Amino acid sequence: MPRIHRLAAAGLGLALTLTPFASTPAQAAPAPRSAIVRTADRIEQTFLDNCTDGRDDWVCTDRLLTEAIIGLAATQDTRYADTLGKMSMILANEVDAATTQDAFYTAQSIIAVDALGLNPRSFGGINLVERLVREWAARPRLIAGWAPSLSVIAFARAGEPVPAAALNAVLAQQNAQTGALGSMSGGQWIPDHLLTALGMVALSTQASTKPAAATALAKAVAWAKSPANATTDATGTYWGKPRATHGGQAAYTAYMLAAIEEVGTTNIDTSRQLSWLIGQQRPDGGFASTVGGTISSPEITVMALPGLTGAGYLKASAASPFTDITRDNQFFREIQWVFLRGIAKGWSEPDDTRTYRPLSAINRDAMAAYLYRMAGEPEYIPPATSPFSDVPTTAPFYKEITWLSYAGITTGWPDGTYRPHGTVNRDAMAAFLYRYANTPAFTPPAKSPFIDVRPADQFYKEMSWLASQRISTGWPDGSYRPLNPVARDAMAAFLLRLDHALTPAQP
Numbered sequence: 001m002p003r004i005h006r007l008a009a010a011g012l013g014l015a016l017t018l019t020p021f022a023s024t025p026a027q028a029a030p031a032p033r034s035a036i037v038r039t040a041d042r043i044e045q046t047f048l049d050n051c052t053d054g055r056d057d058w059v060c061t062d063r064l065l066t067e068a069i070i071g072l073a074a075t076q077d078t079r080y081a082d083t084l085g086k087m088s089m090i091l092a093n094e095v096d097a098a099t100t101q102d103a104f105y106t107a108q109s110i111i112a113v114d115a116l117g118l119n120p121r122s123f124g125g126i127n128l129v130e131r132l133v134r135e136w137a138a139r140p141r142l143i144a145g146w147a148p149s150l151s152v153i154a155f156a157r158a159g160e161p162v163p164a165a166a167l168n169a170v171l172a173q174q175n176a177q178t179g180a181l182g183s184m185s186g187g188q189w190i191p192d193h194l195l196t197a198l199g200m201v202a203l204s205t206q207a208s209t210k211p212a213a214a215t216a217l218a219k220a221v222a223w224a225k226s227p228a229n230a231t232t233d234a235t236g237t238y239w240g241k242p243r244a245t246h247g248g249q250a251a252y253t254a255y256m257l258a259a260i261e262e263v264g265t266t267n268i269d270t271s272r273q274l275s276w277l278i279g280q281q282r283p284d285g286g287f288a289s290t291v292g293g294t295i296s297s298p299e300i301t302v303m304a305l306p307g308l309t310g311a312g313y314l315k316a317s318a319a320s321p322f323t324d325i326t327r328d329n330q331f332f333r334e335i336q337w338v339f340l341r342g343i344a345k346g347w348s349e350p351d352d353t354r355t356y357r358p359l360s361a362i363n364r365d366a367m368a369a370y371l372y373r374m375a376g377e378p379e380y381i382p383p384a385t386s387p388f389s390d391v392p393t394t395a396p397f398y399k400e401i402t403w404l405s406y407a408g409i410t411t412g413w414p415d416g417t418y419r420p421h422g423t424v425n426r427d428a429m430a431a432f433l434y435r436y437a438n439t440p441a442f443t444p445p446a447k448s449p450f451i452d453v454r455p456a457d458q459f460y461k462e463m464s465w466l467a468s469q470r471i472s473t474g475w476p477d478g479s480y481r482p483l484n485p486v487a488r489d490a491m492a493a494f495l496l497r498l499d500h501a502l503t504p505a506q507p
Helices: 003-010 034-050 062-074 078-099 102-115 128-138 147-158 164-172 193-204 212-226 249-263 273-280 299-307 332-340 363-372 398-405 428-435 459-467 487-503
Strands: 182-185 188-191 230-235 236-240
Touching: 034 062, 034 078, 034 299, 062 078, 062 102, 062 147, 062 299, 078 102, 078 128, 078 332, 078 459, 102 128, 102 147, 128 147, 147 164, 147 193, 164 193, 164 212, 182 193, 193 212, 193 249, 212 249, 236 249, 236 273, 249 273, 249 299, 273 299, 363 398, 363 428, 363 487, 428 487
Parallel strands: none
Antiparallel strands: 182 188, 230 236
16 A cells, blocks of 8 residues: 555544534634744655655655645745655656556646646646546446546646536445444444545535535534544644554644645634644754654655645645746746746846746747756757857857757857857758658648738748647737847747657647
């Protein structure tokens, strides 16, 4: 059984020590910023210590990795942007094998990818959304545990209609009398705080259009509010069994805190639980698997972070690493992709922030850097003598520019120059991308796909190839505007579409 499933599989009973909940507005997460940063720093350091430079510990794989991505994304803190990029690359490499016939991990991966600001319909060469749709169509009765609720949340985040089987599976986990979600164990139905928290979030996405979901959500919220389902002892008030009988209370409490915030429930005072959770934080920023434990658990630590931020599976959303890019930018996903892939790094500003400068034209030296990084920074020793008269060996991006020449992607100008600070026009961009794709066999059409590009024009074949692959659709008026410089935001879009054309997403 994967380690991340242990808590979900354990089953939870009713708490033995009771405390009343005040019927006042909820104590809204997030927790103090210092507590959030300490936990996020611990998660980041655990990842860097175990998952980089060829190391591949269990904390680097599948469920724990996606939990870590979701948690760090929810902090909305750009200090974790580089680490999220490394995490996304590992996830992209393992996502195909890990999501095969696994609704749990497929749903969790969709959530993590969307939280990163990327497209779950084309990630790691896989259409994760279509894969989850097929999984529910093929074997709905075999999908249990957390997977139904995670699937509903994943479909909601992706804007995909929720299969009736998925919602029905969530509803089937609820006890009609108590309102809690749970499972059978030893012939007895056992309420489960984790399932209830996840179920609340899942049901909230469907409550406005599905009466059954609205009714079930109200019952689950009432169960969460009831004093019979929390424990109070010398350490404080928390969700889960008393510390003497079971572990994982930090995870149970954190998931319930996040669920209450994401659902928007305003009549549950969670201040005691939040205070208890903060009090359980270890000096290293982590959380132990038991109440008062002294050794931080990577598993419990990643599960605790949503309780501190108040954003979990539904609302976790990474901030752009660039101060001049927001989620409403036309090419937000594309710019996020080139950053997380390590293709574009932007500018470091005097105030220690980063900017992307989306409307600036991309220069030819930067184009070389983009393509070299997109190729995975292949092993290459630049020549001692420059192939271009205006690119000295000490020039920024010398290695990348000479690699572009070595790979046959650029030949420079007839006078022997490269003109590194010149802007890249849209016709030349087409040529760069066509050559990067290894000049695929292509017969250009007799009739141009663009009103301002003639078959006799330089780079006509390359521009029409771009259109055939839908890397460029041109402008709404049917033009391509070949002599216009390429803006940096549009360049991000061209590169992402090129990646999709070269590695089409499979279900």
